[in-house]
Structure formats: C-alpha cells, structure tokens
Amino acid sequence: MPHVIVQATPNVxxxxxxxxxxxxxxxxxxxxxxxxxxxxKARMLDVENFLVGTEDDQQTEGFVYVxxxxxxxxxxxxxxxxxxxxxxxxxxxxxxxxxxxxxxxYCVEVIELSEAYQKVRV
Numbered sequence: 001m002p003h004v005i006v007q008a009t010p011n012v013x014x015x016x017x018x019x020x021x022x023x024x025x026x027x028x029x030x031x032x033x034x035x036x037x038x039x040x041k042a043r044m045l046d047v048e049n050f051l052v053g054t055e056d057d058q059q060t061e062g063f064v065y066v067x068x069x070x071x072x073x074x075x076x077x078x079x080x081x082x083x084x085x086x087x088x089x090x091x092x093x094x095x096x097x098x099x100x101x102x103x104x105x106y107c108v109e110v111i112e113l114s115e116a117y118q119k120v121r122v
Contacts, residue, residue: 001113002028003069004042004086009050009062012104013097017044020093024066027089033078052105063105064090072112079110 004024014020021042029037052061066086070079087108098104 001039001069001071002034002041003067004028004040005067005069006042006044006064007047007067008044008064009047009052009059011059011062011102012064012094013099014064014094015097020044023089023093024086027085028068028082031082031085033074033082060102061105062102063107064094065107065109066090068108068110069113070110072115074112083108083110 004021006021006024008014021044025037025040025042028034028040034040050059050063052063068082068086070082074082087106090106090108094104094106
C-alpha cells in the first residue's frame with residue numbers, strides 16, 4: 001500500500017511514463033510515511049476519450065489526474081502533505097514539457113480504502 005493511479009489525456013506530453021511513475025513513488029517514499037519501497041505501487045491508465053468543459057472540440061484543454069489510495073488511519077494533515085508533494089512532483093516533471101497549445105490541469109486526490117482491503121504477498 002499505497003496505490004498511485006495516474007490518468008493523463010493524450011494531449012499532455014509525457015516523455016517517459018516509467019520515469020514519472022518512479023518519481024511519484026520516490027516522492028512518496030521520501031515522506032517517511034511508508035514502511036518499505038515495495039509497498040508503493042504505481043500505474044498509468046490511458047485516457048482515450050475525454051472532454052474538458054463543454055465545447056473543447058480542438059482539445060486545447062487537458063489534465064493529469066493522480067489518485068492516491070491509502071489504507072485508513074492517516075490524519076488529514078498527512079493526506080494533505082502527500083497530496084501537495086505529489087502535485088509538486090507532477091508540475092516539476094511535466095510543466096516544462098508542454099507545448100503551450102494545451103492548458104493542463106494537474107489534479108491529485110487522496111482516497112482512503114475500505115478497511116476490508118486485503119493483500120497477500122506470495
């Protein structure tokens with residue numbers, strides 16, 4: 001635990017997806033809130049169909065959305081800290097790559113998993 005799920009619209013430039021996932025995991029690891037690096041799991045899901053607003057036919061708007069799923073029990077302060085650090089990492093890694101043609105929204109959401117979440121490592 002935790003799970004990092006990244007969704008990005010295809011009009012957002014991400015040169016190396018694996019590198020971005022590694023940097024997001026490293027950002028979380030460096031906070032000291034997790035027991036081992038192997039607990040951090042990250043993935044990127046493709047967003048093929050999207051619309052920002054109601055009339056963006058030219059797709060001049062895009063987004064990168066990161067969802068951080070955690071086991072329950074962390075304070076709101078810690079969840080806010082994790083969210084801020086992930087948002088900063090996203091901007092640091094992606095902002096300079098963008099063409100300027102697309103306005104990009106960077107979003108991070110922290111969600112607590114159900115206490116019924118189960119994991120087995122074999």
